Structures are given as structure tokens and as C-alpha cells.
Amino acid sequence: xxxxxxxxxxxxxxxxxPEHLERVNWDEVLNGFVVFKSNQKPLYTEIYKLxxxxxxxxxxxLPKLYRNFIEEVAEDYVLGNISKTxxxxxxSQDFVKRVHYLKTxxxxxxxxxxxxxxxxLPLAYQRVTFQPSEKDxxxxxxxxxxxxxxxKIQTWNREVKKDVxxxxxAEPTAEKPAKNKKETKIISLWLKYSSVAAAIVIGFIVWQPxxxxxxxIFNNYKSNLSNIKDIxxxxxxxxxxxxxxxxxxxxxxxxxxxxxxxGDTSYTKQQSxxxxxxxxxxxxxEYTNAKLVLTEINPKEDNRQVLxxxxxxxxxxNEVEKAINNFNYLTxxxxxxxxxxxxxxxxxxxxxxxxxKKAKGILSSKLIQTSKFSSEADDxxxxxxxx
Amino acid sequence: MDIHQIxxxxxxxxxxxxxxxxxxxxxxxxDYCIMFMHxxxxxxxxxxxxxxxxxxxxxxxxxEKILEGNxxxxxxxxxxxxxxxxxxxLNRFKKNKQNISLEDFDNxxxxxxxxxxxxxxxxxxxAENEEQFKAMENALTEMKNAGGKCYELLTLFWYHKxxxxxxxxxxxxxxxxxxxxxxAKCQKRLEKLAFNYLNA
Numbered sequence: 001x002x003x004x005x006x007x008x009x010x011x012x013x014x015x016x017x018p019e020h021l022e023r024v025n026w027d028e029v030l031n032g033f034v035v036f037k038s039n040q041k042p043l044y045t046e047i048y049k050l051x052x053x054x055x056x057x058x059x060x061x062l063p064k065l066y067r068n069f070i071e072e073v074a075e076d077y078v079l080g081n082i083s084k085t086x087x088x089x090x091x092s093q094d095f096v097k098r099v100h101y102l103k104t105x106x107x108x109x110x111x112x113x114x115x116x117x118x119x120x121l122p123l124a125y126q127r128v129t130f131q132p133s134e135k136d137x138x139x140x141x142x143x144x145x146x147x148x149x150x151x152k153i154q155t156w157n158r159e160v161k162k163d164v165x166x167x168x169x170a171e172p173t174a175e176k177p178a179k180n181k182k183e184t185k186i187i188s189l190w191l192k193y194s195s196v197a198a199a200i201v202i203g204f205i206v207w208q209p210x211x212x213x214x215x216x217i218f219n220n221y222k223s224n225l226s227n228i229k230d231i232x233x234x235x236x237x238x239x240x241x242x243x244x245x246x247x248x249x250x251x252x253x254x255x256x257x258x259x260x261x262x263g264d265t266s267y268t269k270q271q272s273x274x275x276x277x278x279x280x281x282x283x284x285x286e287y288t289n290a291k292l293v294l295t296e297i298n299p300k301e302d303n304r305q306v307l308x309x310x311x312x313x314x315x316x317x318n319e320v321e322k323a324i325n326n327f328n329y330l331t332x333x334x335x336x337x338x339x340x341x342x343x344x345x346x347x348x349x350x351x352x353x354x355x356x357k358k359a360k361g362i363l364s365s366k367l368i369q370t371s372k373f374s375s376e377a378d379d380x381x382x383x384x385x386x387x
Numbered sequence: 388m389d390i391h392q393i394x395x396x397x398x399x400x401x402x403x404x405x406x407x408x409x410x411x412x413x414x415x416x417x418d419y420c421i422m423f424m425h426x427x428x429x430x431x432x433x434x435x436x437x438x439x440x441x442x443x444x445x446x447x448x449x450x451e452k453i454l455e456g457n458x459x460x461x462x463x464x465x466x467x468x469x470x471x472x473x474x475x476x477l478n479r480f481k482k483n484k485q486n487i488s489l490e491d492f493d494n495x496x497x498x499x500x501x502x503x504x505x506x507x508x509x510x511x512x513x514a515e516n517e518e519q520f521k522a523m524e525n526a527l528t529e530m531k532n533a534g535g536k537c538y539e540l541l542t543l544f545w546y547h548k549x550x551x552x553x554x555x556x557x558x559x560x561x562x563x564x565x566x567x568x569x570x571a572k573c574q575k576r577l578e579k580l581a582f583n584y585l586n587a
Contacts, residue, residue, distance in 0.1 A: 109527065
């Protein structure tokens, strides 16, 4: 009954005066609470035994205290702390109802929290390791604070001039000493405004509430594959055979080295089918298997068009560093078919890594600004944090 | 603190306080677990399952074990997670009536790190009364969207198993009794919202 007594003591501690607490027979009080719904007499008897000045006051509170008792024991029970008290109370409908409700509550919260944690797992590492350089923060804050403060000061100057004009109109014959007094007042008001505004501006800059986090931007745009989804069933790759059916079953005696995908080294039909299937998976947002298949066929050596899809799969499955390396490699390939796509997704990779300067450089480049990605690039540039 | 130098045991202590440290586990163990599952699956590609999902569930198993306070690290976290992935994958195969035995699995996974005795798995949450469950879900979402402390307070108490003392420290209440009062108020509010959904 230890847990039950602890709960009862907690519940009654504010209702029984301290000088009477020593007289309480906690086992009996607990028994009284357990049977309270069907029989109030045992609990009343225990209360009268305490010889309180006003026992009726406590008796009046008992229904509420009983509800608290049921709630606490039920909560304890749902959390896995099963006690003798809770075992006895399983005979009580009030208790069973409450346990059922609290179990539902716990399960709903468990479901929501599991989903949240699973969703945020890839980002959680960045959260615990995020340590921006103090110098960068300091410089950015200083620069932005200066700009914003300058703007504010200009606004105040305009306000102050307006006040002075109004003052002159109201007192056209004001004497010189009075004017000096007014100026002092304006300066002190100005200083007060400046300090408050500076604090607000600095707070605003650090917080940047109107800007999205790098992670958020990356997540919003990384899997936006609408730009590659309308590429043909061959993923836009240069192929030799155009009458190929993707559902062909490959038999073992099929000419194994007949090329299908053109490239630095041609792939066999079997390899090509695997590549097309992987590209279809990427288009559907399924990256794990596609990444394995594409890694195995070694596209960096054999086919740089296929390498683009591998990099895309890496970018979307938490291998940002590898994706950036591959995209960077592809930026140096002359007359590359997916030149624009490579630049756009490289920028996303940089955003994920927190290298915003590089990302901004790419997104505002002429190549992107005159491409199908121009509006997305503008949206991202508007959302990116200042530092 | 250099995150790369943290031992498994230290990591478990950190996770108890802050679930974001699960990200370190994700970073350290993801690649091996996915590779491990591909290996044990062997040539059984006819059953298509999302291995990322199996891995995420394994991380949740570990987290909930840590929260329960009865998690004893007998091998590395990596070995534990691989073992949970193995068991969960096998369950998924069985659920889809795939003809594969534990032996096949373990033969495929030879030379890889796992503990065959681990049979921990993520138990799905039950919804005894679907209607009540849905109403409560809607109420909780409404509470979350409304902002304020209630959603966080209830999730920290019911899922992350924080005590009243810990809650009072996290939210800056003067004592555990205040945290308890606040929790009771939030729970009452949630109950009212759920009631409205149930009777809408």
C-alpha cells in the first residue's frame, strides 16, 4: 500500500492542519478512500478521530479529494506502477473508466511523439552539433543592426522635425530658454527610443522570425522533383534502343553486352533496366535501394549522366557530403546534359551544409536565373537566413 | 564536449535528458544497419519493405527502453540496433507470409555484428476505441497548434517520462506541486477539446 499512502498523504497535506498529521492512521484513511464510493462511513470515522476543529470542512471536500485520489492512482497505474491499491481499485468503475481514458491519452501522445522523433531524426544530429562561429554571428549582427538602426533614426528624425514644427505652430512667440528645454527633451526622448529600438533590432536579427531555417528550406525543396518527373521513362539519359520495354523479363541467354545506355562506357541491357528502375524509384521519392543500385554500377567512371541520379539519391538520403562532391564533379563536365539541374541541387546541398554564401552565389547566377528553376531560386533566396 | 568522442554509455545518459541526441545514433548507425538488413535479407527481394522505416523503428525501441530505465548495454549500441532491425525485419517477412526462417537470416548475416537473443520490437499503439482515439488526436493537434506550454508539458510527462521535479525545472515553475497543477489544468483542457470533437 506504500504508493497508495504516498498519494493519500500528498492529497491530504493541504487539508489537514500539521499539528493533527501525527494522529492520522494512514492505512485506515487509504482504506476509507478505496471504499469511499460505496461506503463513506470508514473515512468519516477516521476524520472524526483526528479531533479537528472543523471536521465538516474536510468532509465537505471529500468528493473532490476522492476524484483526485482516483486520478492519481489511475495515472500511476497507466505509467506502469502497479500497486496493491490499484489492484483493489480495478473493481471500481470510476477507476477503470479513468484508466481507459488515460491509456488512450498516453497512446495518442506516444503515436504523435514517435512520429515527430522519427521525422526529425536526420535533423537531430545537426541540432545537437550546431555551433555557429561567434565571430560570424557578431559580424552579421553588427552589420544588420547598423543598417536597421540607421533606418530607424531616419524615421525618428522625420518624427522629431514634425514635432518641432507642430510646437512652433502652437507657440509662435516662445522664448529662447524654452526652446533649449524642448531640445533637451527631444534628445533624451531620442536616446530612450534608440536604446529600446537597438535592443529590439538585435533580438530580431538573432531570431530572424521571418526567415526559414536551412533545414526547413532544404526539406521543402530537396524532394521537389517536379523538374525531373516529366523527364521521359529513360530518365533523359542518352539511349541506343528506343523500343525498350521497361517490363521486359531478362532471360539468361539474352545478349549480355549489347549496349542500351550510351555513355563513356555503355551499359548492358540488364544494367540499363536496373538503372531505369532506380530512376523511377527516385522519381517516386524512394532513394535507399536506388542509391545502392546506382552505386554498384560505378557511374563516376562509366556514365556521368547516371552519376547525376546517384547524387540526387544521396542528397535526399542524408549523404549530403557525397552528393555535393558528385555534383561538384559534374559541374566540370563540358556540355553536360543536366548542367542546370546539377547547379540547383548543388545549391540545396550547400544550404543543408550551412554554406549559404555558396548556395546564394549559385541561386543568383545567370544560369539558374534564366532557367526553369528561376522562381524556386527566388523563393529560396527570399527565405534564406542572413547568416 | 566533442560529440565524436562520446562513448555509448555517455550517449545513453545524454539521450535520457534530450531525445535530440538520438541524432548521433542515427548518424553513427544508419549506414551499417541498412547494409546489415540488405545482407540478411539476401536474395529475398520479392517482399518490398522500407528499410529506413525498420531502422527508425529500431531507434525508437532503443529510446523507449532508455526511458523505461531498464536498458542495460551489454554490447555496442550498433550491435543492439542491428539485432532489433534483424528481428523486426523477420517479423515483417512473417507478416507478409514470406517463406524465410531465422536461420536463413542468420546465415546471410554471418560475420556481421548482431545478438540473436534480442527480440525487442516496437509495439504499435492500441486504439481500443477508435472514435475516442481520433477525437483525442484532433484535440492534441489543436492544442499543439495553439502554442503554449500544454502540449510540450503533456508529451514530456506521458511519453518522455519526466518527473514533476524535472518538469518544474524545464518550465521554470517554483516547485513540483506547481508543475503538477499545471499538468492537471492542461489535461483538463485536452479532455474538454476531445469532448467537443467527440460530440461534434
